Amino acid sequence: MHLKIVFNILERTGKVNHQNPRKSPLLKALVTGGNGFIGSHLVEHLLRKHYAVRCLVRRSSDTRWIKDLPIELVYGDLFDEGALREAVSGVEYVYHSAGLTKAKTKEEYFRANRTGAKNLLEAILQHNLGVKRFVHVSSQAAAGPSPTKTPITEEALPHPITTYGKSKWESEQECLKLMDRIPITIVRPPAVYGPREKDIFEFFHTLSLGLQPMIGFREKYVSLIHVADLVKGFVLAGESATAEGNTYFISSRDVYGWKELGDITRSALQKPALRVRLPETVVFIVAAVAETLALFSSKPALINLEKARDMVQNFWTCDASRAKRDFGFEQEIFPEQGIRETIEWYKLQGWIR
Numbered sequence: 001m002h003l004k005i006v007f008n009i010l011e012r013t014g015k016v017n018h019q020n021p022r023k024s025p026l027l028k029a030l031v032t033g034g035n036g037f038i039g040s041h042l043v044e045h046l047l048r049k050h051y052a053v054r055c056l057v058r059r060s061s062d063t064r065w066i067k068d069l070p071i072e073l074v075y076g077d078l079f080d081e082g083a084l085r086e087a088v089s090g091v092e093y094v095y096h097s098a099g100l101t102k103a104k105t106k107e108e109y110f111r112a113n114r115t116g117a118k119n120l121l122e123a124i125l126q127h128n129l130g131v132k133r134f135v136h137v138s139s140q141a142a143a144g145p146s147p148t149k150t151p152i153t154e155e156a157l158p159h160p161i162t163t164y165g166k167s168k169w170e171s172e173q174e175c176l177k178l179m180d181r182i183p184i185t186i187v188r189p190p191a192v193y194g195p196r197e198k199d200i201f202e203f204f205h206t207l208s209l210g211l212q213p214m215i216g217f218r219e220k221y222v223s224l225i226h227v228a229d230l231v232k233g234f235v236l237a238g239e240s241a242t243a244e245g246n247t248y249f250i251s252s253r254d255v256y257g258w259k260e261l262g263d264i265t266r267s268a269l270q271k272p273a274l275r276v277r278l279p280e281t282v283v284f285i286v287a288a289v290a291e292t293l294a295l296f297s298s299k300p301a302l303i304n305l306e307k308a309r310d311m312v313q314n315f316w317t318c319d320a321s322r323a324k325r326d327f328g329f330e331q332e333i334f335p336e337q338g339i340r341e342t343i344e345w346y347k348l349q350g351w352i353r
Helices: 003-011 037-048 083-089 106-127 163-177 199-209 226-241 258-269 278-292 306-309 323-325 334-350
Strands: 027-031 051-057 072-075 091-097 133-137 184-188 189-191 213-214 225-228 247-249 275-280
Touching: 027 037, 027 334, 037 051, 037 091, 051 083, 072 083, 083 106, 091 106, 091 225, 091 226, 106 133, 106 163, 133 163, 133 226, 163 184, 184 226, 189 226, 199 213, 199 258, 199 334, 213 247, 213 258, 225 323, 225 334, 226 323, 247 323, 258 334, 275 278, 278 306
Parallel strands: 027 051, 027 091, 051 072, 091 133, 133 184, 184 247, 189 225, 213 275
Antiparallel strands: none
C-alpha cells in the first residue's frame, strides 16, 4: 500500500506513466547523471516521450530511482574512454546532466564539471558526429546572482561567485568551443525542488521541525522551478531547431521571496513555524566551523564558506522569456501545488514526519 501511494503521487506529478508503455522508440538518448535527482526525472520524461534511454553510471552509483526502468546502463564515468565510446555510440541526443555540486577541493569541481564535459564532447567528436543535439545542463551559478530583483537574461555578463559556479561556466566554455562542430544547447536551471531533492529539502525539513531561519534582515528572492517543469524544458530545448547554438534559463515565470515560500510550506505541512532572522555573519561562522570539521571527514561539508556566499545573496533570479519565445517553454507547476506534492512525497518516504 505504501508503494502504491508513492506511485500515485509520481503519476499525478508526471513522473511515471504505466498506462502508456513505451513502444518501438524512434530516437535514442544518452543521459549522464541519470541516477541523480534531476537526471532520474529526465530519464522518466524521455521514456514517456517514447525515447530509448541509455544512462552512463558508475558501478558504485545509487541507482534506486532508475533501476526498475526499461533503460540501458553503461557502467563507467566521464574519464573512462571505453565507457564513453559505448555510451555515445548510436544515440541521437545527449543530455549531460552529470555534475559535482559539493567537493572538498577546488580541483574536484573543475575536474568533474569542466574536464568531464570536455571528455564527453571529445567522445562525440570521435565516435558520433551524427548526434542531433547535445544538451549541456549548466546552472544559474555559472551566470552568478542577479544585481537586483529584476531577473537577469542570458545576455548578462557571467560573474560566478563560487568555485562550483566558475567550474560550470568553464564547462559552458568547452561547449562554446565546439558549437561549429556539434549541435549544442546550454540550459541553466535556477534553484530546483521536487521529489528526491536533498538540498532545498533541508529548508522544508527545518520548517517541519517548527523553525524557519531567515538569513539577513532584507528579503531575499529566488527563481524556483519544479523538477518536472525543468526536465520538460530540457527536452523542448533539445528538440528545437531554434535552440541549437543558444543558451537558456529554464526557470519560473515569477520570482519568490523566502518568506512567501515559508508561508506556502507551512500551509502544506499544516504546522506553525517560528521565523528567526540570522545575521549573515552567523551564516559565515557556521560555514567556517562546518568546513573545518569536514577536514576530518571523507565527505564535503553540507555548508561551507562558498555555499554561505551563495546563501547571503539577495537575488538569485533569472528570466525564461527566451525559452518561451524559442520553443514554447511554460511553467506549469507553481509553488502552491509543487511544494504541497513534494511535501507529500517526503512524508511517504519518511524524510519528514
